[in-house]
Amino acid sequence: MTDRAQAPVDFRTDPSRYRHWTLEIAGRIATLTMDVREDAGLRPGYELKLNSYDLGVDIELYDAVQRLRFEHPEVAAVVVTSGKERIFCAGANIRMLGQSSHGWKVNFCKFTNETRNAIEEASGESRQVYLCAINGPCAGGGYELALATEWILMADDGNTSVALPEVPLLAVLPGTGGLTRLVDKRRVRRDRADVFCTVEEGVKGRRAVEWGLVDEVVPRSQLEAAARRRADVYVARSDRPSGARGIALTPLARTIDGGRITYRQVTCEVRRDQGLAEITVSGPAEAPPADVVALHRLGDQFWPLALARELDDLILHLRTNEEEIGLWVVRTTGSADLVQAHDRALEDHAGDWLAREIRLYLRRTLKRLDVSSRSIYALIEPGSCFAGTLLELALAADRSYMLDGQREGDARPPATVRLGGPNFGAYPMVNGLSRLASRFLAEPGRVDDLKGRVGEDLDAAAAAEAGLVTVTPDDIDWEDEVRIAIEERVAFSPDALTGMEASLRFGGPETIESKIFARLSAWQNWIFQRPNAVGAKGALQVYGTGQRGEFDRRRA
């Protein structure tokens, strides 16, 4: 697939446009039904048979998961199931993978992983708990979707099984968290996991329960009722407001004009000749709403939510449609006071479901930034607004440059940065630590000290002293220093940078999420590069031709 020859992928959709999923709400229980249209693949060249999926299918799933949280706050349990009579889901479409470029495969897996992580976050943090009712063969990515839910029910019939057939069938890994979730989430015994992952036909019935692959098997005729019973348990436990009304996620306004991408709070200038994108994020233009009622009334126009949506869409757009843009240069503009006021509003209303959802959405979006395979520089200049939530952009950057003092001919005061409450835990990275804690692994006490400086405007000298910025050139050095840093970065090998950034960004502890993005994805990416999978006679390429893959038998 020469991705660049295709129309750009648009991640914006809504239920009225879904082709592969239906979302039904009945009281406090939602049902998300996968019923993939074979002929509606995102790209030509493959048919989405057996409820297999491509990026287009997963974009709808992502949208549904997102909307459930904002538009349906009353929903406390979500049942994922299949709308097909004889199949739950066959996983990612193999012909699609076979014809995709390496970058497309990697990016596809990253996005699908993020959506499954979001499903787990909804269950754990938002108390909108997902469960899965498997009503037919459930293989590969299908089972990985089930693994992302909190309770897996499976029909006990001759037809239904769970399987991870990637290794025996395709010579690749289950790439959407499957291996990690088997041993780390469900804690399946490693030797059983080994057997399970090499058995094409999978495991069914009681053995699947005994091995911990599913939680419950029931006769096919009772599957729906059993799922309902389990959902009721989650509903009873949930703290989600049964009487609340959701807010609408209205269509996201975006214009693309040549290299310029414009949203309301976020703009991006793609400079293809230079291999970089200049992203500018604006702080809020006005004070936050006075109370929760007004906040709900603002809905998706409330600045933090608008910011999360726009940044989220931009990251996905750049990742998927601008592969050659290896460096994202991030700037901010606006009023630190107004950012701080918005941060406070979210803190003050932390008990409100919508405020919680907005914080979680910002958290997911910032995580998406962290795991993007792009270099990130933050430029902190006069007029910038790296405060509170927006300071996270600088802390997420691989490095930051802060202009020390004023610019000749620019009357604006010198740049400052400002810590806010959310910098101390509201937005953990995939390693479970805040960006500040990840930054100061050597001196955890420093994070506590910095709490005493919340709200203070730190100029370049103070920010450097506090360890918050990397380099602080003055006006004389700024232009050369930043220009050289950019030119050097875009000249390095994109692959080496990806591996380096993935290794340096996430010091400290590991979590299931960080293991998925590091260990599992890195191995999968390697395998996606190996002739045994993707060579002319590799298993992924010959799948469906009746031939078996031919392998170089050397172990590496």
Place this chain on the structure above:
Amino acid sequence: MTDRAQAPVDFRTDPSRYRHWTLEIAGRIATLTMDVREDAGLRPGYELKLNSYDLGVDIELYDAVQRLRFEHPEVAAVVVTSGKERIFCAGANIRMLGQSSHGWKVNFCKFTNETRNAIEEASGESRQVYLCAINGPCAGGGYELALATEWILMADDGNTSVALPEVPLLAVLPGTGGLTRLVDKRRVRRDRADVFCTVEEGVKGRRAVEWGLVDEVVPRSQLEAAARRRADVYVARSDRPSGARGIALTPLARTIDGGRITYRQVTCEVRRDQGLAEITVSGPAEAPPADVVALHRLGDQFWPLALARELDDLILHLRTNEEEIGLWVVRTTGSADLVQAHDRALEDHAGDWLAREIRLYLRRTLKRLDVSSRSIYALIEPGSCFAGTLLELALAADRSYMLDGQREGDARPPATVRLGGPNFGAYPMVNGLSRLASRFLAEPGRVDDLKGRVGEDLDAAAAAEAGLVTVTPDDIDWEDEVRIAIEERVAFSPDALTGMEASLRFGGPETIESKIFARLSAWQNWIFQRPNAVGAKGALQVYGTGQRGEFDRRRA
């Protein structure tokens, strides 16, 4: 490099044969001096300039680190330094890497990583503490060697710096733990690490201390004295016995006859037509020595130490010289009582330096097994001896088959397995957990329950019930079941198996070691496969030609 056309690599050496290192002992301080002979590369085609290294250089380092622990128990501090006037170490030899096969590169990095981990283990567990005196430019693998020590001193002159120039210069990663140790061991701030890893010329002087890259800089003329002072600190703190006499690690007897490799306790039949190696480990032939004096007198003939040495050598041999052998089938023979008696002897004398070293060597060897990119099956049959330390081989296996009952025509009693004290913590894996704890992540209480069954002979039913074995066919099913499991395994893609096993073997927590073998190595392996590094115009290939690498700019 067509590795198979070359003579097999022999990992056995001793100081009288070193060409690249000298080992000097002065009282309680050893000095390990790197002085690489340019013309003495392990393979033809490159010169080991600037104290750069290849596998041959690292085999000597490995041997020295090993011998220091057994032959020089009185040594409490080891100073690593360079014997060259103008260079500390330029890292792994780039022309060697450029001409090596993918498998060779990966295997080379794994071995060098294991040696650096062993250096850290010596410092931490054996209290033989390593420090590094950098007396000239120290780049790439040179700095990674320094990072494996507990204290880094650097000469403060115009010539000496530390650097990780892999990304800017070669389009690969520092592959020997560098990135992980930067952020996780030395906890260098991630943005500083980012700058450091992109600056070809590295960092020198005070800044290197300020950033945490080294611990101390001193004028060149004072480097030796400063290293000595620091070593004295470690000597004063060490619990190593100042008056102890070491034991000799005598030449390891090994014969290779066609596919048959024979040591005293270990034999291996390489079946190239079947793609597997059958490894048989024998338990001790006699009772352990009655006391510590007798144990020391036995020296390297003491069964547990002989076992560790032989298994270690076999693993290295198979990894390096038998790349196409993807499955290791492990059997044991002997007396469980005698294994248990030897395990007890090591436990009873836990305070003795030699007993401690033997336990640690077994631990390192079992770790080497865990991180080997080979499938491992354990076969537990009548006459086998999977008890205590030898049971670890079954627990390290991806799966185990245990024959339930007797074999027709075989009067021996049914196979049993036996837990011993060492199974509960003496041999942690790279994730820091015992193999039992890794196995029962879902039920940690089960490990405690099993403590009550130490010494009990568990037949197939009891072992299965206890969760210690995977499959327990009876005599009727055994042959077919094992044959099919073997045939299937060797038919799968070697790469997919490597990624799968690396993902399933190490559930639970992560450590610096596990991060190095998973995250870092997986990324490096991927990069080692990418055209930007290893293609005809890749940076690793064109290095030294005066050309720069040409890169596909797409980020993946």
